[in-house]
Amino acid sequence: MSNADRIDAYLNRSSDDADAAFEAWADTPGGASLRVDWQDFFEFDDELADKWIDRPRSIAKLWSRRLRNRYQNPETDDLEKPISKMPVRPVNLPDRACFRLGGLRERHLGTLVEVPVEVVEVESVDPWLRKAVWECLECGALNPTSQGYGHIRFGTCRGCETSLDKKNTSLMRDGTEMVDFQKLVVIPRDSALDDPPSIQVFLTGDIVGKVGIEDEITVVGKYRTLPMAMQRETQLNTFVDAKALDVDERQQAGALSTTELDEALIGLVDELWSEDGTTYGVPVEDVISAIGTQHDVRHAEVQTRIEALEDDGEFTMVSGAIIKD
Ligand SMILES: [Zn+2]
Structure with missing residues (x-):
């Protein structure tokens, strides 16, 4: 079987996911992607899976051609963002490609790596x-x-x-x-160092705008040196060209303003309090997940606002429950 046939066979096997990604892309060209579990793909085809890590560009091109072959429709395709541009995002890499930030070496340049990190800087989303x-x-x-x-x-x-x-x-x-672009700066998770190693992560496409400062995320991407025009010394600066992102929660960062979030929180606490909160208080967990689901807000943001409202004297927290005074 040729490489193309093997990718086609894999797409047939996971046609539900592939079709869903295609439909999402057709709805919002540029705003979708297909996630592929690398370990699952490896069981299907170990040779191509290994090549994906070692020579990511050639396998990305192969995916792109097979998506075009499978889904292209000249009559309805978006000319600027045809289906062949939809990113195929590898997640769940094998141990040999998983590193702590400080463990990346010259020999890993140009290959796919998976790094668990904490976000320390987030830049705005711009067209690239x-x-x-x-x-x-x-x-x-x-x-x-x-x-x-x-x-x-x-x-x-x-x-x-x-x-x-x-x-x-x-x-x-x-x-x-043009595609959506965002730059992050990340450090290793739980670093005991005062000045931990940091690296830039470049995001493009539908994975921009998903993370905030202090989020713990897992980045899969190609380890690269910055372009020469952005270098100043022979000791080269590197970055991770992100191909996939795993965030505990996949909601949009900053979906509600602080005021809107506070209002939603106070309203919900009032409601739950009058239902049955007066005995044991209103469980913080319930509030966080309800607000998160109703308003598509990241849990970390809700937690932060609950603490801020407690500081403001809006309510008191006792053993994981909110008590209205
Ligand atoms: Zn000319």
């Missing part, structure tokens, strides 16, 4: 230019140019060989590709 089509203002030729992270690449015009730059090009909408 993945592919630019530059119109040469000298001759009118269109120049599709793949972009990396960091500085914009222009290249040389394929029409007149002019060296392209900001001044002699214009960015064409057709063919230009």
Whole structure:
């Protein structure tokens, strides 16, 4: 069986997940992905699974072609974000690819790694230019140019060989590709060091906007050096180009404002209190999960606001229950 046939067979076997991801992508192009449990995939095809870790780019291309083959429909496809662009996200890597942050070495560069980390910095979500089509203002030729992270690449015009730059090009909408992008800084979980090693994690696509500071997450991604234009010394800075993210909770960070969250919390506590809270109080766990479910708010955020409201004297907490005064 060819590699393509093997991927097709795997997609057939997990067609419920694959179809659901495809439908989500068709609804919101750019806003979905297909998660694949690596260990499950390994049992199906150990050779391809190992190659996915060692040469992630070639396997990502293979997934992309097989998704296109399976789902492409020229009549209904989104031209800017066809199904072949849907990320296939590997989770649950084997021990040989799992590391603490301090354990990553030069030999792991370019391979997939899985690192359990704590988030210490979160930047805003911005569009990232993945592919630019530059119109040469000298001759009118269109120049599709793949972009990396960091500085914009222009290249040389394929029409007149002019060296392209900001001044002699214009960015064409057709063919230009943008994706959501977010940068995190993470450290090892439970580090005993005062100044623990940190690394940047770059997120793209539907995994942006999911985490907040102090979240404990597991990142699967390609361990890479930053582009040369972003380096200052021969001792190179590295980052993790995230392919998948496991957060305990998958809700959006900051779904409600503090005021909205406080109002929802106080309202719910009032309600539960008048139902049957007066005997033992209202269990904090119940409040956290109810608010989390009703409003799609991350549990850590609810916990923080409950503590803040207690500090404000809104209510008292006694052995895991909220007591209204
Ligand atoms: Zn030109």
